Amino acid sequence: MIRASAPLIEAACAGDERALSQLLSVCQPDLKRFARRTCANSEDAEDAVQVALWQLHRKIGTLGTVAAFATWLFRIVERECYRIFRRSSSGGALPEPSAAEAAAPQIPTDLRLDLTKAIAALPEPYRVVLVLRDVEELTAPEVAASLGVSVEAVKSRLHRARAMVRESLMNGGYWNQEG
Template sequence: MSTPFSSPSMMEAAIGGDADAILALLKMSQPDIRRYARRTCRTTSDVEDAVQETLWIVYRRIGRLRRAGAFSLWLFQIVHRTCLRLAKQHIGLPDDVSSLENDMQLSKRPESELRIDIAAAIQSLPSHYRQVLILRDVDEMTISEIAQSLELTRETLKARLHRGRALVREYMMR
């Protein structure tokens, strides 16, 4: 997902607290939020809840974002964590939402530095995790397409994808 504004000044205005810019940002971001929530959440009702909660978090915390270029990463992390929290609620696990501070730390880093760190994190993965992660998250292939092309079961593929993403997160939080 790219920054939803073609003009950096519009994003800066939203970060600065301009109510019209924030509303425009929320409106323009909603389709991306919904698309990512559909990929990440377990149920349709979780998708709807995740979209609403993400919009609310963005509305309340956009002023804390230090760099407009970090918006997309920050947004994806909010959606991802919201979907995880909702999934945990279904199976009765306690919520752990304290990791939003880590999101804010990442959002303050220069985009070029983040790109280098993400590339290094992916490069550090064992090849079987790296291959699956790139096919799914970069090439945006479906789980079925990847499983068929690599001749893996869906369960094996999902386990590798989950572990690869976890390793990238660990690397980024160092």
């Protein structure tokens, strides 16, 4: 979850350069954390964050509502990670993993892409809750407070989102109905 206040976002949308600069600084750590989980490697994650921050700087004035800010920004990072992956996979072999990446448990690239697509295909209320709970690792009360809904609504949306993602992955042949 991006820890930017609504007044800061509104001021940046209105063209306040100081607010925009502060917003860029506030958003960067959250975007980096998200990008490291979404992109194939840390270099791609850094590139995706830079693109997202540049897009934020250029297009903050087009943002419709403050409530859409986090989703909008995370989608930019997600799309950029996917674009970088497609570009690197079409250009030949993937880059060699670093020692830290090699030691970490690896998710197969095709599963990662299919999972990203399944999450991106979710209706927005479900996608936002899933990202905040399972990617950003916020608690249900924190998600409820940030979205202005009840904890029960968060739990319900999260359950439905996980079921839709599971269904999508099962349809893709990742595991059978019994497993």
